[in-house]
Amino acid sequence: MPMARKNRASSYWGGPTFLILFLVLIVSLIISTGKGYIKISPSTVVDILYRGIIGELPDKGTNLEINYYVIWQVRLPRILTAMVVGGSLSMAGVIFQAILVNPLADPYTLGVSAGAAFGASIALLLNIPFLGIYSVSIFAFFGALLTLVAVIFLSSNSGDISSNNLILSGIIVSAILAACISFIKYIADERVSVIIFWLMGSFNSKTWIEFFVVSISTFIGFLISFYFSRDINLMTLGDRSASALGIRPSRLRIILLITASMITAVSVSVSGIIGFVGLVVPHLMRFIIGPDNRKLLPVSTLAGAVILLWADTITRAFLPREIPIGVLTALIGGPFFCFIFKRRKNIGFYG
Amino acid sequence: MDKVILALNKLTFNYGNNRVLNNISLDFEKGKFYGVLGPNGCGKTTLLDIIIKYKVPVSGNIKIKNKYIKEYSNEEIAKTVSIVPQDFYINFPFTVENIIWMGRYPYIPRFSSPGEENKEIVDRVIEDLELCDLRNKLITKLSGGEKQRVVFARAIAQNTPILLIDEGTSNMDIRHSIYILNYVKNLVKNYGKTIIAVFHNLNLASLYCDNLVFIKNGHIIASGKTEKVFCKEIIEDTFDVKCHIYGESSTGKKQMIWNIQ
Ligand SMILES: Nc1ncnc2c1ncn2[C@@H]1O[C@H](COP(=O)(O)OP(=O)(O)O)[C@@H](O)[C@H]1O
Ligand SMILES: [Mg+2]
Numbered sequence: 001m002p003m004a005r006k007n008r009a010s011s012y013w014g015g016p017t018f019l020i021l022f023l024v025l026i027v028s029l030i031i032s033t034g035k036g037y038i039k040i041s042p043s044t045v046v047d048i049l050y051r052g053i054i055g056e057l058p059d060k061g062t063n064l065e066i067n068y069y070v071i072w073q074v075r076l077p078r079i080l081t082a083m084v085v086g087g088s089l090s091m092a093g094v095i096f097q098a099i100l101v102n103p104l105a106d107p108y109t110l111g112v113s114a115g116a117a118f119g120a121s122i123a124l125l126l127n128i129p130f131l132g133i134y135s136v137s138i139f140a141f142f143g144a145l146l147t148l149v150a151v152i153f154l155s156s157n158s159g160d161i162s163s164n165n166l167i168l169s170g171i172i173v174s175a176i177l178a179a180c181i182s183f184i185k186y187i188a189d190e191r192v193s194v195i196i197f198w199l200m201g202s203f204n205s206k207t208w209i210e211f212f213v214v215s216i217s218t219f220i221g222f223l224i225s226f227y228f229s230r231d232i233n234l235m236t237l238g239d240r241s242a243s244a245l246g247i248r249p250s251r252l253r254i255i256l257l258i259t260a261s262m263i264t265a266v267s268v269s270v271s272g273i274i275g276f277v278g279l280v281v282p283h284l285m286r287f288i289i290g291p292d293n294r295k296l297l298p299v300s301t302l303a304g305a306v307i308l309l310w311a312d313t314i315t316r317a318f319l320p321r322e323i324p325i326g327v328l329t330a331l332i333g334g335p336f337f338c339f340i341f342k343r344r345k346n347i348g349f350y351g
Numbered sequence: 352m353d354k355v356i357l358a359l360n361k362l363t364f365n366y367g368n369n370r371v372l373n374n375i376s377l378d379f380e381k382g383k384f385y386g387v388l389g390p391n392g393c394g395k396t397t398l399l400d401i402i403i404k405y406k407v408p409v410s411g412n413i414k415i416k417n418k419y420i421k422e423y424s425n426e427e428i429a430k431t432v433s434i435v436p437q438d439f440y441i442n443f444p445f446t447v448e449n450i451i452w453m454g455r456y457p458y459i460p461r462f463s464s465p466g467e468e469n470k471e472i473v474d475r476v477i478e479d480l481e482l483c484d485l486r487n488k489l490i491t492k493l494s495g496g497e498k499q500r501v502v503f504a505r506a507i508a509q510n511t512p513i514l515l516i517d518e519g520t521s522n523m524d525i526r527h528s529i530y531i532l533n534y535v536k537n538l539v540k541n542y543g544k545t546i547i548a549v550f551h552n553l554n555l556a557s558l559y560c561d562n563l564v565f566i567k568n569g570h571i572i573a574s575g576k577t578e579k580v581f582c583k584e585i586i587e588d589t590f591d592v593k594c595h596i597y598g599e600s601s602t603g604k605k606q607m608i609w610n611i612q
Contacts, residue, residue: 101442230461234453236443237505240436243405245509246429246457291443 021302035317086308088218093278095260106279107264110170114177116268119143144265200324201272221263276333362411386560429457433509435519454508516548
């Protein structure tokens with residue numbers, strides 16, 4: 001039994017599991033950077049990464065120069081963005097499950113994804129030019145933000161916010177937005193394929209700018225939620241007990257709700273809707289290191305990064321034809337989730 | 352006067368337009384075991400919620416140790432009042448030991464290691480409440496009564512001068528109920544703790560409580576020493592069911608049976 005370790009309360013951030021995942025992440029990054037149309041050996045990848053970091057450009061006209069360009073201009077931004085988005089979705093999943101006290105919640109439960117999809121669909125439908133290539137992302141972000149405001153408004157009851165109200169409001173708002181998106185697709189004619197393609201998610205042609213934007217939001221989100229990670233544990237006991245243990249449940253729920261929704265909104269704006277990562281990874285990690293959020297948050301963030309990095313590498317470099325990443329994660333994540341859910345349910349891991 | 356550890360002054364509370372507590376004033380003394388009795392929905396849980404600062408009354412105020420609870424920080428409240436809640440559903444697979452540790456969180460600064468003295472307290476509570484066998488089990492795998500014992504242990508680990516118990520033995524078998532009530536009674540006698548417990552079993556309340564408070568529709572029907580207020584008229588008035596009080600038992604405590612026509 002993984003849970004039976006003694007004095008678990010005394011170690012934070014996940015100890016050995018964290019270190020192992022960190023190593024796996026670094027190795028994965030190096031291997032995956034070498035994969036693709038042009039194959040590059042891991043040692044060359046390390047050499048090129050090193051050169052890039054110390055700022056030493058390879059000689060002009062050499063093979064190394066081409067590889068240098070491929071890695072630093074094309075592959076790294078994409079791979080790193082996939083990594084950070086994976087981490088942020090998993091982290092948001094942990095937060096949503098904990099504050100909604102519901103192991104079936106995920107970053108999209110409150111309709112953030114539907115809001116982003118709606119915003120993006122409008123931008124794609126109207127083909128809005130004035131914000132350049134980022135107009136879709138910006139519309140998606142504000143769509144998500146407005147949805148969040150609507151959901152919080154719907155579910156608040158004289159200052160108190162209960163998790164059930166939040167989940168219900170999220171479902172209602174998502175359903176309305178889904179209808180709106182269907183309508184947009186219906187009137188979009190030939191642009192409908194662009195919308196559908198965006199909605200299924202992709203890391204194709206991501207740039208350093210997108211990487212920095214998601215990294216900053218993920219980093220800030222991590223600091224906030226890790227700071228509150230012990231308080232989040234108390235939410236498990238219910239609002240009343242948490243209250244008697246020195247927590248203000250409604251306030252904490254709002255702070256974390258906004259934090260997790262913001263990082264989700266940024267991720268979705270950058271990469272489209274990538275499902276199942278935020279649901280499956282927290283479950284898998286809880287299975288391995290237990291439900292203590294002080295460990296679960298860092299460990300899930302790393303695991304999510306590893307998993308989405310590989311999912312993206314599979315579609316980018318191994319499949320004969322690139323399939324949308326959101327489809328791939330659902331195809332792998334869905335059955336996998338069924339498997340762990342069934343297995344763990346049998347031995348009582350879920351209530 | 353300074354025996355009073357908790358003073359409720361003219362508390363009124365509404366849910367929307369529904370008045371749940373009406374002008375409640377009560378004093379609780381240090382080192383006594385109080386029982387709160389009343390039918391479903393009369394406002395017992397709401398009253399406890401206000402004492403732990405989970406809910407805020409529309410009017411009236413509360414003093415703990417002569418200081419308004421408004422002036423207590425969240426951490427101070429956590430070190431002063433603990434609660435065994437009525438509902439104890441836990442959704443995530445924490446171990447029993449994890450849950451009991453949560454009672455010590457208020458005493459351990461964020462991100463610091465728990466220290467020997469906290470470990471000792473947790474170990475002692477686990478031993479005292481006969482939870483050694485369950486210690487490493489997942490809370491999600493326990494029966495209702497077992498869960499309730501763990502939640503009880505968590506509140507005791509918090510080691511506060513005031514302990515609130517909301518139907519805290521409702522799912523336990525009689526041996527465990529008595530064991531745990533003896534245990535907390537002992538905390539009152541030997542450590543001067545103050546206990547305020549909501550009971551549904553009036554006979555247990557009579558056996559354990561020094562004082563009783565009867566509530567109906569958000570009003571106090573009666574309050575006072577158990578031997579004085581544990582009587583036919585007050586109980587029938589509170590619950591609207593006929594009853595019969597019998598005997599001074601060997602303990603000198605009165606007991607009751609419902610009288611169903
Ligand atoms: N969250 C709530 N919203 C509205 N009304 C509530 C809520 N909780 C309790 N009530 C009402 O307040 C009254 C008192 O409830 P409570 O204090 O839980 O009673 P009890 O004495 O059974 O513990 C009941 O009539 C109940 O219907
Ligand atoms: Mg109640």
